[in-house]
Amino acid sequence: MTALRRWLRRAVPATPQELAAAWWSFGYFFALLAGYYVLRPLRDQMGIAGGTRALPWLFTATFVTLLAAQPVFGALVARLPRARFIPVVYHFFVLNLALFWVLLALGIAPVIVARVFFVWVSVFNLFAVAVFWSFMADLFTSEQGKRLFGFIGAGGTAGALLGPVITIALSVPLGPHNLLIVAIVFLEAAVFCAHRLERSVGATGAGPRRGIEGRVGGGAFAGLSGLLRSPYLLGVGAWVSLLSFGATMLYFMQANVVAAAVQGAGAQTRIFASIDLAVGLLTLATQVFATGRLLQRFGTGMAAAALPAVYVVGFLCLAMAPTLAVVLVFQVVQRWMNFAIANPARQVFFTVVGREEKYKAKNLIDVVIYRGSDALYGWVYDMLHLIGLKIGAIALCALPVALAWVVLSATLGRMQERRASSPVARAPELPVAGRSPTPTSGGGAP
Numbered sequence: 001m002t003a004l005r006r007w008l009r010r011a012v013p014a015t016p017q018e019l020a021a022a023w024w025s026f027g028y029f030f031a032l033l034a035g036y037y038v039l040r041p042l043r044d045q046m047g048i049a050g051g052t053r054a055l056p057w058l059f060t061a062t063f064v065t066l067l068a069a070q071p072v073f074g075a076l077v078a079r080l081p082r083a084r085f086i087p088v089v090y091h092f093f094v095l096n097l098a099l100f101w102v103l104l105a106l107g108i109a110p111v112i113v114a115r116v117f118f119v120w121v122s123v124f125n126l127f128a129v130a131v132f133w134s135f136m137a138d139l140f141t142s143e144q145g146k147r148l149f150g151f152i153g154a155g156g157t158a159g160a161l162l163g164p165v166i167t168i169a170l171s172v173p174l175g176p177h178n179l180l181i182v183a184i185v186f187l188e189a190a191v192f193c194a195h196r197l198e199r200s201v202g203a204t205g206a207g208p209r210r211g212i213e214g215r216v217g218g219g220a221f222a223g224l225s226g227l228l229r230s231p232y233l234l235g236v237g238a239w240v241s242l243l244s245f246g247a248t249m250l251y252f253m254q255a256n257v258v259a260a261a262v263q264g265a266g267a268q269t270r271i272f273a274s275i276d277l278a279v280g281l282l283t284l285a286t287q288v289f290a291t292g293r294l295l296q297r298f299g300t301g302m303a304a305a306a307l308p309a310v311y312v313v314g315f316l317c318l319a320m321a322p323t324l325a326v327v328l329v330f331q332v333v334q335r336w337m338n339f340a341i342a343n344p345a346r347q348v349f350f351t352v353v354g355r356e357e358k359y360k361a362k363n364l365i366d367v368v369i370y371r372g373s374d375a376l377y378g379w380v381y382d383m384l385h386l387i388g389l390k391i392g393a394i395a396l397c398a399l400p401v402a403l404a405w406v407v408l409s410a411t412l413g414r415m416q417e418r419r420a421s422s423p424v425a426r427a428p429e430l431p432v433a434g435r436s437p438t439p440t441s442g443g444g445a446p
Helices: 002-011 019-049 052-079 082-106 110-139 142-174 176-204 222-229 231-261 265-320 324-352 355-386 391-420
Strands: none
Touching: 019 110, 019 142, 019 176, 019 265, 052 082, 052 110, 052 355, 082 110, 082 176, 110 142, 110 176, 110 324, 110 355, 142 176, 142 265, 142 324, 142 391, 222 231, 222 355, 231 265, 231 324, 231 355, 231 391, 265 324, 265 391, 324 355, 324 391, 355 391
16 A cells, blocks of 8 residues: 555655645546547548548638637637536537437438538547646646646546547447447546536635636637737747647648558558557556656756657658558657647646636637648648659658757747746646645736
8 A cells, every 4th residue: 555655646746735636637638538539530530431632621621610619619718717618618519429429320411421520529629628728727837737737648648548449349349420429428527527626626725716706708809819919829829830730741641541551441440549549558658657757857848849859750751661650650659749748848838828818829729720720731731742742752841840840849948937937927726835825816927
């Protein structure tokens, strides 16, 4: 038992005051990503069901959908307290899943439903995860985020491990459409954990209970004005756009190579699920034992730069050997580095901005800019393909962009550290060991 307690203290770098919130955050992210990763292999298979030529249009449709949804989300955040708008968002997605289950079970317009489902899952993933990380940035300071975001991210990784296992085991005997019911159960579990997290924060007595009693306020389009006024947020937006560039280029390479080399929907779905499983195993071990220490030791800039560095190496390898094996290994390594190191660093970037920016500007960056970049870079890839460039040549074209991304990461890391050390940085909603909580209204360095 003593050994177990020592292991838990090492794996959960939280103070006693932070412990309950850390575990409920872990559970919240676990349930959320378990549900998503049940759906992801099904989405990827549906994305190539109508032919890879439709992918740029699907990415564009996703962006248009997000543009329409963004003002609605902004108005919801402005008018409802956090404890109410978070369940509203997830219950809305649950109703959508129930409708898709009916359509797929009855076999109504299967190609059209498959394409709509591809767009919907892409929208759901960004909105649901963006809401989660906005919540985390609202609760924790930069120092707490460096210690805890790796552990909290491990909850999502554990869920990302469970999702593909469920899909691999049940997609053939049950039929893919019945996996939507499993995803619904996980989403409702995420809502329960979010509710318990709110209660654990209120029970600490640390600062005002903003999530329960207060609203973020502002207008539906305040995220855009906040983004345009801040060079720091514009830099984070550029980082996210470059993240989309790398991921989109590699996703299209993967889709084309898998479609050409692997036949059959079941075999393709299992390959995608196997990638998810490998990424989850590597990421979970890293997040539990290394992420927090690496962020504290090297800072957010170096951690964020680790991902573009992987792309630099990966694009070089693809230029020399554009094969299925290289594409799959590259995909596993870049997603591992993203989830285990770069994404926790990116979330710490948002702990040093004001509260309205955490929900509105952050959502604009993580959702609209990301998917807008997806749509743009999807067409870029398609044009490069149309003019006759093969995968190796496209990888060489992408290499300078990855190098610029490394430089931007280091710059943002320095800016974040300066903001974190500013005397006007907000006090946490959760108490920090050795310091009394101070009621604040949010904010950060200008």
